[in-house]
Amino acid sequence: MNSSTSSSIHTDLDVAKLPLHVAVIMDGNGRWAKQRLFNRIKGHEKGVQTVREIVRTSREIGIAHLTLYAFSTENWQRPKYEIDALMALLVKFLKSEKKEMMDKNIRLNAIGQIERLPKNVQQELDKIMVLTKKNSGMQLNLALSYGGRWEIVQMVRRIALKVKDGQIDADLITPEIVSKHLCTNSIPDPDLLIRTSGEMRISNFLLWQIAYTEIYVTDTLWPDFTKDEFLSIIKTYQQRERRFGGVGE
Numbered sequence: 001m002n003s004s005t006s007s008s009i010h011t012d013l014d015v016a017k018l019p020l021h022v023a024v025i026m027d028g029n030g031r032w033a034k035q036r037l038f039n040r041i042k043g044h045e046k047g048v049q050t051v052r053e054i055v056r057t058s059r060e061i062g063i064a065h066l067t068l069y070a071f072s073t074e075n076w077q078r079p080k081y082e083i084d085a086l087m088a089l090l091v092k093f094l095k096s097e098k099k100e101m102m103d104k105n106i107r108l109n110a111i112g113q114i115e116r117l118p119k120n121v122q123q124e125l126d127k128i129m130v131l132t133k134k135n136s137g138m139q140l141n142l143a144l145s146y147g148g149r150w151e152i153v154q155m156v157r158r159i160a161l162k163v164k165d166g167q168i169d170a171d172l173i174t175p176e177i178v179s180k181h182l183c184t185n186s187i188p189d190p191d192l193l194i195r196t197s198g199e200m201r202i203s204n205f206l207l208w209q210i211a212y213t214e215i216y217v218t219d220t221l222w223p224d225f226t227k228d229e230f231l232s233i234i235k236t237y238q239q240r241e242r243r244f245g246g247v248g249e
Helices: 003-012 029-035 040-061 073-077 080-103 119-132 148-164 175-180 227-238
Strands: 021-025 065-072 106-111 138-146 192-195 214-217
Touching: 029 040, 040 065, 040 080, 040 138, 040 227, 065 073, 065 080, 073 080, 073 138, 080 106, 080 119, 106 119, 119 138, 138 148, 148 175, 192 227, 214 227
Parallel strands: 021 065, 021 192, 065 138, 106 138, 192 214
Antiparallel strands: none
């Protein structure tokens, strides 16, 4: 797709129908590397370039919230060398993008078991979240050491303690109360979930929040995912009818 086609797609987007929150399961780094006879780390390095492009594009077109599934609770089972490389890449990315986040008015947020991350990663995250906390152009949410089932268990524990202490009446627990006790309590539920690499599964990501999210799966591996394809998916999303369990027009 050439630049004129990309510009056309960008122009064709209906600003009034932009998804408020886009979530992305970034999958396929390892397979991308294997296809090219590289080690897996090369795939993750190339994947970081895609992250940079999709963050920039989201900010450019006016997406308010972008959530990237960067590291799952299950990813801790990977070889130590790969985990170490991923954490080093994360720190490198945070340091390299700090200026752009400030220049582009992007706020950084992290969800998940942040305390399980290496200390240097936690420190860099904290530093940039504090630095960008007043930015209001877009919120970039990184899901790190995150799992949907873990999040739901944490939510149940928090609510159970409040019921035990008499702060919440168990008979009056609502979906809104549940949402307020999740990691994403200050973030609207995703309107659009994109998964790359063609895998037809959710992989323990935002299990509560995606109840009525529009899902788009592309066969493209994450390192090959482009701005043009991202814009095309947004355009496809805008052509869908969202009924939330009701009847369409």
